[in-house]
Amino acid sequence: MKNWIFACVSLLLLAQCRQAEKKADAAAAPAPEAAMHPAPDPYEVARGFAQETQAALGKTLQAQIGAHGPAEAISFCNVKALPIADSIARAHGATINRITDRPRNRANRANPEEARVMGMVRFSLSKEIQPDWLRLSENGTTYYYFPIMTNELCLQCHGAPGQQVTPEVGARLAELYPEDEALGYGPNQLRGLWKVSLKQP
Numbered sequence: 001m002k003n004w005i006f007a008c009v010s011l012l013l014l015a016q017c018r019q020a021e022k023k024a025d026a027a028a029a030p031a032p033e034a035a036m037h038p039a040p041d042p043y044e045v046a047r048g049f050a051q052e053t054q055a056a057l058g059k060t061l062q063a064q065i066g067a068h069g070p071a072e073a074i075s076f077c078n079v080k081a082l083p084i085a086d087s088i089a090r091a092h093g094a095t096i097n098r099i100t101d102r103p104r105n106r107a108n109r110a111n112p113e114e115a116r117v118m119g120m121v122r123f124s125l126s127k128e129i130q131p132d133w134l135r136l137s138e139n140g141t142t143y144y145y146f147p148i149m150t151n152e153l154c155l156q157c158h159g160a161p162g163q164q165v166t167p168e169v170g171a172r173l174a175e176l177y178p179e180d181e182a183l184g185y186g187p188n189q190l191r192g193l194w195k196v197s198l199k200q201p
């Protein structure tokens, strides 16, 4: 049975939805002894995981671009290569993936359900509402989705060819990713989603 938490209210009310859930959690507070060692809130774990992975990736990319230029940094935009993602995953029995409806690496292509989530996030952004998170529970696993937005740094490899993407970078990308769909972005656009999965306790 699927349990789409964000279906409980319209996307535009996501923030309130989260707050309502927090209040409900507070109402069902455990006995004082149990409260002394509260289990980490799974949402906070998932969000921390996505944020740390994003920060680690951004830092690595920036350092590589600074040292060697964007064409040489291309091989560093791969989440799986990040030790931080591994260590956090081990600590929490979690997995993290990046998905998108315009993939560069085909392995990151959103499945129909993920594409639906991305469509909802895009709709919400078009209404100038930044969705903070989305959650789906299924078969004992909870999936958390967090938007990945572009900034100026990204455009060196995801912007317009011949403009932000230099011919050298364009050629390297074409060689490695002949079916690349991840060019032509502007700043502050939805590029994809972090998908964090956590086993339910």
Ligand code: HEC
Pocket (backbone or CB within 6 Å): 058, 061, 065, 070, 071, 073, 074, 075, 077, 078, 079, 098, 099, 100, 102, 103, 104, 105, 106, 108, 148, 149, 150, 151, 153, 154, 155, 156, 157, 158, 182, 191, 192, 193
């Ligand atoms: C130096 C070039 C470079 C820069 C800068 C860069 N990327 Fe990428 N990006 C890539 C490459 C190469 C891949 C494919 C990685 C792989 O094979 O897994 C990729 C993949 C991705 C993916 C996974 C989905 C897909 O299309 O395969 C996302 C999401 C993404 N990048 C977002 C960003 C964002 C957001 C930024 C800026 C913060 C950024 N990238 C900056 C080169 C870059």
